[in-house]
Amino acid sequence: MLDGYKRICFNHAMKLLPYLDIHTHRRLPHEDSVSVDSLSIEELKLMQTSREYSTAGIHPWWLEDYTQDEISELQNNILKLLQAGKVWGIGETGLDRTMPELMDRQLELFFWHLDLAHQFELPLVIHNVRSGSDFLGVMKEKKPNTPWIFHDFRGNEEMVKSLLRLHPDCYFSFGISLDNSPQIRELLPVIPLENLFLETDDQKHLDIHDIYLRASQQLGLDLDFLKSQIWHNFKKITRFPQ
Ligand SMILES: [Zn+2]
Secondary structure: OOOOOHHHHHHHHHHOEEEEEEEEOOOOOOOOOOEEEEEEEHHHHHOOOOOEEEEEEOOHHHHHHOHHHHHHHHHHEEEEEEEHOOOOOEEEEEEEOHHHHHHHHHHHHHHHHHHHHHOOOOEEEEEEOOOHHHHHHHHHHHHHOOEEEEOOOOOOOHHHHHHHHHHEEEEEEEOOOHHHHHHHHHHHHOHHHHHHHEOEEEEOOHHHHHHHHHHHHHHHOOOHHHHHHHHHHHHHOOOOOO
């Protein structure tokens, strides 16, 4: 048991922990939060990382809008950023079944990112649209050995359990869906707390403080406790503190 003074210090330290936004495309730093910024095409072209933590990767949607030469140039820059130790993780990358005609190229590109994650021992931030079973197949084949963070996760309980069974170092992140999806609000308590993250993604009007509040209410947890748990999760998977 903590005595009175130690308890006050402990509570104070918990309050000082920042809010963590594990995946964002916005550049809106708050005083009391830390973000993991997914680098934009422009930032990748300029090899410009963010002030805090950055992830570098090629979004599957970019395959629709950019030529193979442009994608190759981005791949070169991502490799250079990795070699320079400038990024916290790899992504956002992944698979999107709403673009079935590009599935082969998406998979090829995802494997490229996965190889880099293994080579540089870094977490992957994953875009998953109706591709849960594809990822299960990839896991069986490739045996991932670095953290996989499924951002804006929209799967169900069965998928969460299957993914964790194959790869216990999986994380599930939630943002806008806590506002607009009753299914995801129901799913939230199923996620082990040590595998949970929260995010703003590209939602212009979403505030990370509100997401934490929403999640803490849904989970019936004290807000400071949730902050400390998520901060602990972040520290656990941060390979190279920046
Ligand atoms: Zn995103």
